[in-house]
Amino acid sequence: MIAQEQWYKYLQLLSEKYPSRQSVYAELIHLNGVLSLPKPTEHFMSDLHGEYESFFHILNNCSGVIKEKVDKVFTEKMSAEEKADFCTLIYYPTEKLSALKKKNLLSPEYYKKTILNLLDLAKFMSYKYQPREITNAIPKGYGTIIDELLRGRPDADYVPRVYRQKMLDTLISIGSGRDFIFAFTVLIKRLAVARLHIVGDFFDRGKRPDAILDMLMHHHSIDIQWGNHDVLWMGAACGNETCIAEVVRITLKYNNVEVLERGYAISVRPLFLFAAKMYPSDKPNEAAQKAIAVILFKTEAQLIKRNPDFAMQSRILLDKIDYAEKCFLWDGKKYALRTTYFPTIDPQDPFQLTDEECAIIKELRSSFMESAQLQHHIQFLYQKGSLYKCYNGNLLFHGCVPVDEKGNFRPIHFEGKNYSGRAYLDYVEQKIRQAYFGEKDPFTIDFMWYLWCGINSPVAGREMKTFERTFVKDKKLWEEPTDAYFRYYDQPWFCEQVLQEFGLDPNHGHIINGHVPIKVKDGETPIKAGGKAIVIDGGFCRAYHNKTGIAGFTLVSNSRGLRLIEHRDFTNVKAAIMDNKDIESVSKSVEVQSYQTTIADTEDGEKIQEQINDLYHLMLLYKNGILKPLE
Template sequence: MNAEEQRYKYLKLLSEKYPARQSVYAELIHLNGVLSLPKPTEHFMSDLHGEYESFFHILNNCSGVIKEKVERVFSRKMSKEEMADFCTLIYYPKEKLSALKKKNMLTPEYYKKTILNLLDLAKFMSYKYQPREINKTIPKGYGSIIDELLRGRPDADYVPRVYRKKMLDTLISIGSGNDFIFAFTVLIKRLAVARLHIVGDFFDRGGRPDAILNMLMKHHSVDIQWGNHDVLWMGAACGSETCIAEVVRISLKYNNIDVLERGYAISVRPLFIFAAGLYPDDTPEVAAQKAISIILFKEEAALIKRNKDFNMDARVLLDKIDYKKKVLILGGKEYELTIKDFPTIDSADPLKILPEEEQIIRNLRSSFMESQQLQRHIQFLYQKGSLYKCYNGNLLFHGCVPVDSQGRFKNIRIEGKNYAGKTYLDYVDQKIRQAYFGGKDKFTIDFMWYLWCGINSPVSGREMKIFERIYLKDKKTWQEPSDYYFSYYDKEWFCEQVLQEFGLDPVHGHIINGHVPIKVKDGESPIKAGGKAIVIDGGFCRAYHKKTGIAGFTLVSNSRGLRLIEHRDFTNVKAAIMNNKDIESVSKSIEVQSYQTTIADTDEGRKIQEKINDLYHLMLLYKNGILKPVE
C-alpha cells in the first residue's frame, strides 16, 4: 500500500467520526478557535527528596500563581488580610473549613459570599480554556451546577440573578456548601496550572516521598523525568540487591526508616538484630548503618567484577584495606580509617559475603519485591516518567548529557555498541524500562545501580565517593569528579548544541535541569548561558537548606514567558491554616515576551493543526464526491 492509499484509508476512518459535512465544519471552527487561546500555564519542580509539607504547599499555591490571580480579581474588593484568608481556603479547603466550623463561622452568609468569590475567580481563570476542557476539569459530581454558574449571565439581568440566587440558597440549605467550596478550589487549582513537570528525585533525605507520590497519583496532568535517586529505588523495586542495600543505607543515614517500615511495610528489624550483635557498643541505628554499608560494598564489588563495561574497578576498595594497620592503601599511600571495626570481614577474602549477610539481603529483597505500595508507586513512575522530555520547545532532564573535555557528546561503548548524545539517552531509557518490564536479566538490573552512581550516567554524571565519605578521614578523597556537562552548561553555544541534538529550536528553547543544588548564598545563579539552561534544584529538602541558603526553586511558564520562583523557608501546614501564612517567595522573570504565546505555538497546537489539515482533506473528499457524507 502506497502513501496515497494509506492516506485515503485514514481519511475514510476519520469520516466515521465526522460522517456529515456539518460535523466537519463545526470541528474546524472549534479547532481554529482553540489555536488562538493563550498557552496554558506549566509548573516545574525538581529534587523534592521526600519534603512533603513544602511540596504540598507549593503544589497548592501553584508557586504563587493563585495568589497573583486573587490579587488581580479582588485587590479593590478585599483587604490584604482577607485575600490571604481566601488564598488559604483555596490551598487547604478541608482544613480551613474545619477550623472555621470550630469557631461557628460557617453561616449561610459565609457560604454564599465565599462561593460567589470562588465563582468570580474561576470565571477569570477560565478564559484560557475551551468549554470542553473546563468541563473535564470540574470535579465529578459537580459538573452541571458549576458549569451553569460559570456560564451565568451578568447579575444586572434580573432573571438569571434570581435563578442563580435560588441555586445558591438551595445548595447551602441542603448542607452541600462545603462540598461545593471544595469542588471550586479543585477547579481553580487545575485552571491555575495545566501541566506539572517533576524533573526528578522524589526519594531520600526527606521523610515522606510516599505521601508525595500518593498526592501526584491524583494529579490531573503530570509528567516525570527520572532522577538518580528515583532510579535507585526503581532498581530496588526490580530486585537489585545492590540498590536495595544503598536504599536502606541512605534511609538509615537520614533517619528515614519510617519510609521503609510505615510507608512501604518493609521491615528492617532482622538487620537491626544482626547489627546489634556485631556492634554492641553502638546505637541500633549506627550499628545497622555499619552492617548494611559492608553488605553494600561487598555487593558492589561482585556487581563491578561481572560488568566490565561499567569501568568501575577503582570502586572496589574493601580489599585495599590493611586490616591489621587499620588503613586503606591506595596508589602506594596510606589513608587513616574513621571506622576500624570490621567483624564481618574475612581479611583473607574481604569481598566474601557471609551467609548471615546473604540472608539479610535476601529477606530485604523479598520485602521490596512484595511491597504493594512501593510497586504501585514505581509503576506510576514508569507510567508518567521518562529519562528526558521535549515539551513546548523545552528539553527537560534531571542530570546531564555526557560530554568530553571539549564539550562534544561523549562516545560510550556498552553491550558491544557505541552511543552518544540523544542515542545514549534513548538507550538508557530503554534499559530502565526493560529492568522492570523485561525478562530481568542480570546486566539490566545491575545497570540500574550503575545509573545511580556512574560518571557516565545521565541521571548522575559524577563519580560518587560513598566509601571514602564513610571510612576515610582525609576529605580530599571525598571529592567527586563530575561530567564535563556541568562545566559547559553555562555557555550558550553548548546549550544550543544540546537543544539541536534533541531536535529543538536552539534560539528559543531552554534546557531545564535539576540534580545540582544551586548555592544561592554563595552568589551562584540557577540561570545559565543567558537563560538557555535553568537549574531548578535550589535545595527543596531541609537537609540542603544550609548548603543553598533557600528552600528551593520552582519555574512557571505561561503565555507571557518564564518566571523563576525562589522559595524561602516554610513552617508547616498548621501555621498556614491558623495564621494564613504563605511560603515566602521571590519571583524573577527569565524571559518576558511582548506578545502572547497561543496554543498554536505549543506541541498540542501542532497536533491540532495536523487534525485541521486532515479535516480539510476530508471536506474536499466530500465536496468532490469521493466519499459520500451523511446528509
Template sequence: DIFDRGQRPDSIIDMLRQHHSVDIQWGNHDILWMGAMCGNDACIATVVRNSVSYNNTAVLEKGYAISLRPLSSLANKLYPDKSLNTAMKRTISIILFKVEGQLIKRNPDFKMDSRLLLDKIDYISKHIKLNGKIYPVKSPSFPTIDPNNPYELTEEEQHVLDEIKSSFLDSVRLKKHIDFLYQKGSVYKACNNNLLYHGCIPLNEDGTFMRVELNHNKYYGKNYLDFCDKTIRQAYLGLYDPKAVDLMYYFWCGRYSPFSGREFKTFERMYIEDKSTWVEPSDAYYRYCDDENICNMILEEFSLKIKHGHIINGHVPVKVKAGESPVKANGKTIIIDGGFCKAYHNKTGIAGYTLISNSRGLRLLEHQTFTNIKEALKANQDIESVSCTLELQNFHSCTADTDLGVEIQEELNDIYHLMLAYQNGLIPERA
C-alpha cells in the same frame, strides 16, 4: 528526584497520583528506588543505607511496610557497643560495598573499578592504599569481612539482604508508586521547545558529546538517553538479561550516567578522615552548562529550535547564599533543582525553585526555607517565595504556538487534503 532523602516521598507520590496532568523526569534517587523494585541488590542496600544515614526509616517501615528488624538484629550482634543507628549504618554499608563489588566485577564495561576498595584494605595494619597513598581507616572494625574474599557475604548478611529484598518486592504500595513513576516518567522530555532532564548529557573535556560504551555499543547525546530509557523499562519488565537490572545501579551512581555524572565516594566519606579523598570527579557538562554554544549544540541534538529553546535541568543544588544563579548561558539553561530536601538547605540557603511557564513567558519562584509546622504557627510564618520573571513576551502565546497546536494543525492539514481528494474524484463516495 522525588525520592531524594525527603521524609515522606510516598506521601508526595500519593498526591501526584491524584493530579490530572503529571510528567516526571527521573532523577538518580528515583532510579535508585526503581532499581530496588527491579530486585537489584546494590540498589536495595543503598536505599536502606540512605534511609538509615538520614534517620528516615519511616518511609520504609511506615510508608512501605518494609521491616528493618533483620538488619537491626544483626547490627546489634555485630556492634553491641554502638548506638543502633550507627550499628545499622555500618552493617548495611558493608553489605552494600560487597554486593556493589560483585556487580562491578561482573560488569567491566561500567568502568567502576575505582569503587572496589574492600580488597585495598590492610586488615592487619588497618590502613588502605588509594592512588599510591596510604590512609588510616576510621573505626576499623570489619567483623564480617574475610580478607581473602572481601566481597563475599556471610550467611547472616545474605539472610538480612534476602529478607529486606523480599519486603521490597512484596510491598503493594511501593509497587503502585513505582508503577506510577514508570507510567508518567521518562529520562527526558522535549516539550514546547524546552528540553527537560534531571542530570546531564555526558560531555568530553573539549565540550563534544562523550561516546559511552555499554553492552558492546557506543552511545552519545539523544541516542544515549534513549538507550537509558529503554533499558530502565526493560529492567522492570524483566524481559531481557540481568544486565538491564545491573545497569539500574550504574544509572544511579555511574561516572558517565546521565542521572549522576559524577563518581561517588561513599566509602571514603565513611572510613577516611582525609577530605581530599572525598572529592567526587564530575562530568564536564557541569562546567559547560553555562556555555551558550554548548547548550545550543544540545538543543540541536534533540531537534529543538535554538532561538527560543531552553534546557531545564535539575540535580545540582543552586548555592544561592554563595551568589550562584539558577539561570545559565544567557538564559539557555535554567537549573531548578527542587532543593526541598532539608539536607540541602544549609548548602543552598533556600528551599529550591519552581519554574512557571504561561502564555507570556517564564517565571521563577525561589522558595524560602521552612523549619517546621510548630515553629511556623508560633511565629505566624508562612512558606514565602520570591518571584522573578525570566522571559516576558509582549504578546500572548496561543495554542498554535505549542506542540499540541502543531499536532492539531497537522490533523487539519490532513483533513483538508482528504477533502480536496474527495472533491477531485480521487476518493469515491461511500454508499
C-alpha cells in the same frame, strides 16, 4: 498506491467520529479557535527529596500563583487579612472549613459569599481555556452546575440574575455548600497550573517521598524526568540487591526508616538484630548503618567484577583496606579509617557475604519486590516518567548529557556498541524500561545500579565516593569528580549544541535541569548561558536550606515568557491553616516576550493542526461525493 489506500481507510474511520459535514464544520471552527488561545501555564520543579509538607503547600498554593490572582481580582473588595484567609481556604478547603465549623462560623451567608468569590476567581482564571477544558477540569459530578454558574451573566439581565440566585440558594439549603466550595478550589488549582513537570528526585533524605507520590498520582496533568535517586529506587524495586542496600543505607543515614516501614511495609528489624549482634558497642542505628554498608560494598564489588563495561574497577575498595595495619591504602599512601572493626569481612576474601548477610539481603529483596505500595509508585514513575522530555521547545532532564573535556558528546561503550548524545540517553531509557518490564537479564538489572553512581550515567554525572565518605577520615578522598557537562552548561554555544542534538531550536529553546543545588546565598544564579539553561534545584529539602539559602525554586512558563520563583522556609501545614501562614516567595523574570505565545505555537498546537488538516481532507471527501456521510 498502498499509502493512498491506507489514507482513505483512515479517513473512513475518522468519518465514524464525524459522520456529517455539519460535525466536521463544528470541529474545524472549534479547533481553529483553540489555536488562538494563550499558551496554558506550565510549572517546573525538581529535587523534592521527600520534603512532603513544603511540597504539599506549594502544590496547593500553585507556587504563589493563587495569591497573585486573588490580589488582582479582590484588590478593592478584600482586606489583606481577608485575602490571606480566602487563599488558605483554597489551599486547604477541608481543613479550613472544619476549623471554621468548630468556631460556628459556617452560616448560609458565609457559604453564599464564599462561593460567589470563588466563582469570580474561577471566571478570571478561565479566560485562556477553551470551554471543553474548563468542563473537564471541574471535578466529576459538579460539572453541570459549576459550568452554568461560570457561563451565566447575571449583570446582563434580571432573568439570569434571578436564575443564579435560585441555584445558589438551593445548593446551600440542601447542604451542599461545603462540597461545592471544595469543587471550586480543585477547579481553581487546575486552572492555575495546566501542566506540572517534576525534573527528578522524589527520594533521598526527606521523610515522606511516598506521600508526595500518593498525592501526585491524582494530579490532572504531570510528567516526570527521572533523577538518580528515583532510578536507585526503581532499581531496588526491580530486585537489584546493591540498589536495595544503598536505599536502606541512605534511609538509615538520615534516620528515615519510617519511609520503609510505614510507607512501604518493608521491615528492617532483621538487619537491626544482626547489627546489634555484630556491633554491640554501637547505637542501634549506627550499627545498622555499618552492617548494611559492608553488605553494600561487598555486593558492589561483585557487580563491578561481572560488568567490565561499567569501567568501575576503581570502586572495588574493600581489598584496599589493610586489616592488620587498620588503614586504607590508596595511590601508595595510607589513610586513617573512621572505624577499624569489620567483624563480617574475611581479609582473604573481603567480597564474600557471610551466610547471615546473604539471608538479610535476600529477605530485603523479597520485601522490596513484594511491597504493593512501592510497586504501585514505581509503576507510576514508569508511566509518567522518562529520562528526558522535549516539550514546547524546552529540553528537560535531571542530570547531564555526558561530554568530554572539550564539550563534545562522549562516546560510551555498552553491549558491543558506542553511544553518544541523544542516542545514549535513548539507550539508557530503553534499559531502564527493560529492567522492569522485560526479561530480567543480569546486565540490565545491574545497569540500574550503574545509573545511580556511574561517572557516565546521565542522571548522576559524577563519580560517587560513598566508600570514602563512610570509612575514610581524610576528606580529600571524598571529592567527587563530575562530568564536564557541568563546567560547560554556562556557555551559550554548548547549550545550543545540546538543544540541536535533541532537535530543538537553539535560539529559542531552553535546557531545564535539576540535580545540582544552586547556592543562592553565595551569589550563584540558576540562570546559565544567558538563559539558555536553567537549573532549578534550589534545595527543596530542609537539609539543603543552609547550603542554598532558599527553600526551592519553581520555574513558571506562561504565554508571556519565563519567570523563576524562589521559595523561602515554610513553617508547617498547621500554621498555614490556623494562622494563614503562606510560603514567602520572590519572583524574578527570566525571559519576557513582547508577544503572546498561543496554543498554535505549542506541541499541543501541532497536534491540533494535524487534526485540522485531517478534517479538511474529510470535508473534501464529503463535498466531492467520494465518501458518503453516515448521517
